[in-house]
Amino acid sequence: MQKLGKADETKDLAFEEGVINFNKQLVEGTKLQKDLRAYLTAVKAMHESSRRLYECLDDMYETEWYGRKKMDAVVEDSDLLWTDFHQKLVDHALISMDTYLGQFPDIKARIAKRDRKLVDFDSARHNFAAVNKGKKKEGVKITKPASLLERAAPSWAQGILSAHNVAQTSLSRSQAEEELERAQKVFEEINIDLQEELPSLWNSRVGFYVNTFQSVAGLEEKFHREMGKINQNLYDTLDKLENQDMTSERTQDANHTLSPGGPPAIPKSPSKLRPAVPPPPKVTPSKDLKQESIINLFEEAATPNISVTSPTEYDAPATGNLLDMDLDSLQAATTPAAQTWDSWETAETTAVTEEAAAAEPVSETVQESAESPESVEMPESFLFKVKAMHDYNATDSDELELKAGDVVLVVNYENPDDQDDGWLMGVKEADWIQQKDLGKKGVFPENFTQRM
Secondary structure (H helix, E strand, C coil), X not given: CCCCCCCCCCCCHHHHHHHHHHHHHHHHHHHHHHHHHHHHHHHHHHHHHHHHHHHHHHHHCCCCCCCHHHHHHXXXXXXXXXXXXXXXXXXXXHHHHHHHHHCHHHHHHHXXXXXXXXXXXXXXXXXXXXXXXXXXXXXXXXXXXXCHHHHHCCHHHHXXXXXXXXXXHHHHHHHHHHHHHHHHHHHHHXXXXXXXXXXXXXXXXXXXXXXXXXXXXXXXXXXXXXXXXXXXXXXHHHHHHHHHHHHHHHHHHHHCCCCCCCXXXXXXXXXXXXXXXXXXXXXXXXXXXXXXXXXXXXXXXXXXXXXXXXXXXXXXXXXXXXXXXXHHHHHHHHXXXXXXXXXXXXXXXXXXXXXXXXXXXXXXXXXXXXXXXHHCCCCCXXXXXXXXXXCECCCCCCECCECCCCXXXXXXXXXXXXXXXXXXXXXXXXXXXXXXXXXXXXXXXXHHEEEC
């Protein structure tokens, strides 16, 4: 191109393309290094947050609770796993990243040095070309002295001066040639090395990126797999703690007996804890029972004019003194524990009021309940019958809705481990007689019923 007069410096388009790729690779690598360091900082921060969270749980975990030692192990294992994950990311990703980028500053400096040596090489080439151009006009300079010294010198001395000028010109040409060779040698040494290294460095980026992200992905996969095991252990420990606490509460509830006439306590649900919302159950055998005479219940100590509104409330006798009454008999007659279905049935048959007629369905219901299990085909897992003494509103889909007077066929649990203290599994007798199917079976509180 210089010979054509279009340029006066050396150009290498292939090398310039390699430099462009080098700069692009350096920018990408620097960004990757920055983001990787930010990722490691986030991992370290997450480690610290996780450690504090688990230590908080460990501090709140009381000594007598189930899994105290397991909880300590979970906290320790979690901390060690986070530490190991962070260290392996540093060893297998960050250090490799730093090593990869460590070669770029040296190559960048050599590219800059090559540019300087190229300038020196072009300068020496230009100087050598100028000396050669002056040699062509050397003969003209000898015949026509150009300096005042040559003009003033005698004719015999002019030949000496001309010879001196020729020698000087030859010396300058030799020096220019040596300078050109030296500059060319230094430039070519750097240029050849870079011509080989730049394409090789550009091609190496694929393998490096693959190894870096494979290392990060593999370490993350292993970390989350091991952390999943730790979290599962933590979950199982807390689940057993909750179940143990529920069992303890049920045991405490079972140890508390109901006072006469008091509302029955609702035991805990076999599937989960439910809010204790005790309904206002009636202690009377049936909500349809009206005021009736129970003179025969008091026998000799009874007063003819006593009537009842509930087993725990009574009107004062119309005649006679209350002190003259047999209070023991009265208490026995008015205490819910002393009230039996037989006594109520006797009262119904002896009453002569219109309310006795309204109570006939109750008596019929009682006689249906009194049928022996052999008279109706029972489920294979049938155990015994119970009668609901109070209404029970189901609070879950696996529970049985009860009304006072309902007869329930008690059956075995399919899985004995599912049975909880204070709860029975059964199906209403009416549903079984109609459908012969246990599809409507459910659990219900035992203390709302009376075994028949």
